[in-house]
Amino acid sequence: MKILKLPKANFNKFLLGLNNYGEVHIPKKKSEETYVFAPMEDPSEVALEYLRTVIPPKKYFFKPKEALFKHSDGKNFIEHIEDVNKKLILFGLHPCDIHGLKILDIVFGTGYIDKYYFARRKNTLIIGLSCMPDEKCFCRSMGTDATEDGFDLFLSELKNSYLVTVGSSQGDDITNDMKDLLTEITRKDTNEYLKIRNERKKRFTLQLDISDLPYILELQRESEVWEDLGKKCLCCGSCSMVCPTCSCFNIYDKLSLDTKQTERVRQWDSCLFKDYAVVAGGHNFRANRADRVRNRYYHKQHGFVTQFGKPSCTGCGRCIQYCPTQIHVVEVFNKVRGED
Amino acid sequence: MTPQHTLLDYSSKARVENVMIPHIARLVRVIPMVQDNYLFLFRFEDPHLNETFIYKPGQFVELTVIGTGEAPISISSTPTRKGVLEMCVRRMGRVTNALYNLPENSFVGLRGPYGNGYPVDDMKGHDVLIIAGGLGMAPLRSLLNYILDNRNQFGRLILMYGTKTPDDVLFRDELESLTRRGDLECLLAVEQAYQYPGAHPWRGKIGLVTDLFQYVKNINVPNTIAAICGPPIFYKFVLEKLLKMNFSKDHILMSLERRMECGVGKCGHCAIGYKYTCIDGPIFTYWDVINMPELIEF
Structure with missing residues (x-):
């Protein structure tokens, strides 16, 4: 497994550099205790302190409301997949949200496959970010407080840098392109990570026993x-x-005002x-x-x-x-x- | 750590056939059967699909009335007779109401077939007891005709069908003509044979569907599979009777109804406890059913 180091001094350049791979979405602060994943206009907007957004990243793959196909005067139902060609970089997912996507991968990919979900999943890079739990986090009990896969890159925060774990071939391409911003990790970094990790473990106060x-x-x-x-x-x-x-989700048909066009819509339920x-x-x-x-x-x-x-x-x-x-x-x- | 192939995996899943998109079909005929229960005949516009659309008795399709929406409808025809799909549709909700207003030759959308269907391969070699109540005949008619078309692969075949009055009997002409067949014991019962002047006289029995058991002798219970479908009160009495006869709980097959919106096990609406009616059902054994929490009371 390839692990590199990104000094915090290079972090903004790193975020800006991600623009080369697609539309970068980051956690942003909307108001006191309200965070959202939204497009990055400037690296300074990134809310690195965020713990949870209101709406999880599922919204990018399983849209709150979307047309599935359209039908007009003709005889055919025309497939419609929103954002099918959009390259997306989701920056800042905590391990729980990466696990959330892994669970949705199972739901939408087992048995009948949901083409809409995977059309967008395949065009999205996931860049994870470590976190410190609050009193509402019980991911440790669910086994979702850490993840070994489900990301292209994962950033673990140290005091003056981030450890960057490479999780996919595409993630590897990014680190190669940005190699000037990255350095090798040292024994000292490992020790620092362990110290933070042990501190994090102590911070979990909420537990749910799911054994039986x-x-x-x-x-x-x-x-x-x-x-x-x-x-x-x-x-x-x-x-x-x-x-x-x-x-x-719910499925329903939406008829245009002139009744000539129909849209099959699905919406979160x-x-x-x-x-x-x-x-x-x-x-x-x-x-x-x-x-x-x-x-x-x-x-x-x-x-x-x-x-x-x-x-x-x-x-x-x-x-x-x-x-x-x-x-x-x-x-x-x-x-x-x-x-x- | 295992090597990552997620991108390839996602790409292949993004390339699959889109199961949410219906095929265009034509409503070729509407045959009134009983009040608010007509038989609708469909053909796919793509002639190739009429040959390749393979389904099992007990499966259902999602039927789109263009501009109105989609509803799950069980298939009443048998896959052994290709070309036309027959669906006995009860005028019940928004979509079925719109279907009743469609002129013949209109276009509709069909996708499927969905659901597990009757386990016809496992039923081969067994005696089959089909018991229907009221509209429960709709999915069972597919099974009945499938068995008749593969008659030598099954043992003894018994059909018991009960309704309130002769006017409520689905497929009445077809079933009455089957009573003359020597390889099928076809027993029909109505609770009241009330007949208005000029009505087609009732030649079946009078009574409840469970009363029909007195006319069939020597059912070989261990080798018989019972397929039953009807309203809740029907299940209560028929199940009581079958269990008294020592039918094994996994030899009783039931067809359940729920709100199957997507048909492909994703939308969640048809979940009963931990099962999805659309992919794990709609055909369940009685053993499955009693182990399902939050089931309707019989």
Whole structure:
């Protein structure tokens, strides 16, 4: 594995240099505690201190709303893939978000393949960035606090430099092009990394024990925890929108005003929305809020585990931060475990 | 560390056929059967597709009414008779309403086939007991005709079909003519044989579908696979009867209905517990079904 060093003095040049490979998107500060991934206009905009953006990077591959195909007077449905030829560089993804994309790769790439997702995935370079957890991060419990793959380059912050891990052939091309900005790593850098890494380990305060969680959920299906949660949850769907692994969508047709053109649209949906499981004729298979909340929790920590061997949760803390009624996913599972 | 081939992997996945795009088909005929349950016949515009569109009984398609939207519809025809796809559609929601308003010869979109379908290869060599209630005949008619077209590969074949009145019997002419076949025990029942003057007289039985069991003797239960489809109350009584007869739970096949929007296991709407109706179903064994959380009460 190739690991180099980028002195902080060269960092802005490095960011600017990325423009040669595509449109660079970076974490930007929007307001107090609000960060977004957005196009870089100037390297000074990069919010290196950010911990989580409101919307995760899934928005680049699985668009909040997009046309799938169009139909006009002719007989054909014309495929439409937004941004299909756009080269994108996503800078600053923390390990949890890289794992989020790896989970979406499984969802959209298993069985029937989602062409829209992968058309954009193949044109995107991922540049990771290390982080220091806050009290909402529980990625360490999900095994997503570090990653060995899923990036082209990964930057680990030291005091005066970054360690740059090369994760792909394209990442290697970039480091070769920018070799003047990079140096070899030394024993001293390794020691510094270990010191920071051990400090980071101590900073994790939030933990979720998932060892036998699917089994406990099986036993606790009728627990009053879900009924109580159903009373507290507004079913607003915020947690789904900000979740790096939530990928449910709605499909509908949009007709132009002159009724000559149709667009098949898909749009992010949430299993918490009231009409999510309504079938033709009006029957709702999950009419109660408690049923819908439980369904979401069971999908993340039971269904997905049964299907793919790991939870569809990265411990990023977004659902904790953005829930309007302060529902805390770890506290919910602790209650289910009887540890609260 | 393992070598990375993600770019190649992503590129190959970006090149696949786009499963979300329907094929253009023509609505060639509409045959009224019972009220708000018509049979719609479709042909693909691409003649090659009519030959190569391979499906199994029990599978469904996503039907696009252009300008309105898409809905999952089970296929009522059998793959053994190529050329035309037949779908028995209940006038129920937005899309099916729009379909009922389409003139014959209109274009529609079809994509699929989706779902697992009946495990016809595993059913070969077995006796088959088909039990339908009301509109449950729609997907089972595909299975029935498939077996009739491959008759020597299956053992004894029994069909029991029950509806409220003779006016509710789907495929009535077809099924009544099948009662004359010697290689099929075709039993039809209605709860009330109310007939208005001039109506086609009812020659079947009167009673519930479960009452039909008294007319079939010596079912070889260990070698029989039951395929059942109907409304919730139907399942309650039919399952009770089958379990009493000692049917093994994985020898009972059920067809489930959910909101299958994408059909390809991605959109999430048809999930029941940990299964997706669109890819793991819609055909489930009774064993699968009782192990599914949040199932409808029978």
